[in-house]
Amino acid sequence: MYERYDGLIFDMDGTILDTEPTHRKAWRETLAGYGMQFDEQAMVALNGSPTWRIAQAIIELNRADLDPHRLAQEKTQAVRAMLLDTVRPLPLIEVVKSWHGRRPMAVGTGSESDIAEALLNHLGLRQYFSAVVAADHVKNHKPAPDTFLLCAELMGVAPQKCVVFEDADFGLEAARAAGMDGVDVRLL
The missing domain is CATH 3.40.50.1000 (HAD superfamily/HAD-like)
Known part of the structure; x- marks a missing residue:
């Protein structure tokens, strides 16, 4: 073919x-520390984007004053701890x-x-x-x-x-x- x-x-x-369920779980855990949430449909629309760009969209959605690169780094650390066991x-x-x-x-x-x-x-x-x-x-x-x-x-x-x-x-x-x-x- x-x-x-x-x-x-x-x-x-x-x-x-x-990997998607693990990424979503890592986002939930990371954002919970900031009292923030994400819209799952909006996340799906951003599939394929780098983590910092997704973090930027979440920050904008939550009207938070955070650095998207730092938030992305925190999420990446969370996902790293989970991925090898779940994917x-x-x-x-x-x-x-x-x-x-x-x-x-x-x-x-x-x-x-x-x-x-x-x-x-x-x-x-x-x-x-x-x-x-x-x-x-x-x-x-x-x-x-x-x-x-x-x-x-x-x-x-x-x-x-x-x-x-x-x-x-x-x-x-x-x-x-x-x-x-x-x-x-x-x-x-």
Whole structure:
């Protein structure tokens, strides 16, 4: 089905790993310390965004006077403590395994690199990917194309010969902006 592509790129959170419930729990715990809440639907709309951008939206929603980067850091520390024990691969990981060794593959994620690398290594999945591009590797995040363009560059594949697997509108928009085809895994 994906033979016409020279490279496969996978978003991580919600695409190949079931991290979303853990991220939401970490947000709830972090925000409880400030007496703040978040709207779950608004959070879903921000899937694929870097943590600081989500923190900024929560701060604005709660009309709080906090530094979004500091709040994001606190949430990241909370999620780090939970992730390795709670995250499992999603069914799309079978596509990754079936294409391993046949095409170069990369992960393009809005998560921080230390979390992405820790999760992929912990689950024995890092070996499948020639590159992992995370939020701290690019200046412009999804929906900008930078994450996926860097994935293509690191794989040595022309962007127009790549396909991106995504579960978020921002990610699919980023794939289009990069000149890549996108597969909305929510429809699979």
